[in-house]
Amino acid sequence: NIFREYAKRGIERFQKGDHDGAIADLDKAAMYNNSQPLQQRGIILYCLGRYDCAERQLNDDIRKLESMKFSKAVDLRLWRSAALNKLGKFEEAKLALDVENRIGIPLVYQSLFMNTTLLFYHGDIPVDEMIDIVGDPRDNDLPGVHFFGNFFMGLYYDSIGEPMLAQAFLSIPSESSRYPERDMWYQVPRFLYSQRFSESS
Numbered sequence: 001n002i003f004r005e006y007a008k009r010g011i012e013r014f015q016k017g018d019h020d021g022a023i024a025d026l027d028k029a030a031m032y033n034n035s036q037p038l039q040q041r042g043i044i045l046y047c048l049g050r051y052d053c054a055e056r057q058l059n060d061d062i063r064k065l066e067s068m069k070f071s072k073a074v075d076l077r078l079w080r081s082a083a084l085n086k087l088g089k090f091e092e093a094k095l096a097l098d099v100e101n102r103i104g105i106p107l108v109y110q111s112l113f114m115n116t117t118l119l120f121y122h123g124d125i126p127v128d129e130m131i132d133i134v135g136d137p138r139d140n141d142l143p144g145v146h147f148f149g150n151f152f153m154g155l156y157y158d159s160i161g162e163p164m165l166a167q168a169f170l171s172i173p174s175e176s177s178r179y180p181e182r183d184m185w186y187q188v189p190r191f192l193y194s195q196r197f198s199e200s201s
Contacts, residue, residue: 003032003033010028010040011040015182015184019047019048023041023048039061040184042080043058047192048195051083051087055083071105072098072105074115078097081094081097086159094121094123097118097121098118099118144178147173148173151189154167154169154170154189171193174192
């Protein structure tokens with residue numbers, strides 16, 4: 001399957017730090033099968049600062065994933081909202097979250113934490129309340145609330161131009177050993193952090 005080969009190689013190149021090569025391979029994967037979601041491409045494009053391309057990819061992936069009617073693509077909606085914030089489209093960024101659940105798709109297992117994160121991005125929950133939900137790093141983080149909570153809070157503050165808060169929150173997942181080195185979630189926080197703060201750290 002040519003699509004899978006290019007998608008796999010693109011992710012492997014991203015893991016090795018070849019970000020331009022990763023995008024080139026993921027572009028080719030999309031050419032061979034544009035019916036499959038390719039969310040890694042949108043995430044990498046966001047980290048590289050190519051927000052317009054990232055937003056289009058993420059929007060397309062949300063549509064494809066949610067057409068299956070299994071669950072709401074909450075994480076991709078957060079990424080897309082962040083990309084729209086970066087483009088200065090703040091009202092559209094809020095609409096992209098679909099906090100009213102107009103699409104009528106259940107949140108399933110991740111409902112409580114991810115729905116709360118949607119509300120935080122929407123401006124309905126204060127940061128202090130989110131910090132309480134995210135919890136103490138010394139607690140057992142089996143479901144990943146501390147890791148992902150800090151990551152998505154950092155992503156939000158990055159998207160609205162609050163670098164000090166973004167750095168504070170993103171530093172936690174970027175230093176975490178929760179995932180093995182070859183995992184996308186090991187790479188993404190470190191890559192985003194290095195893109196934004198390597199010169200100031």
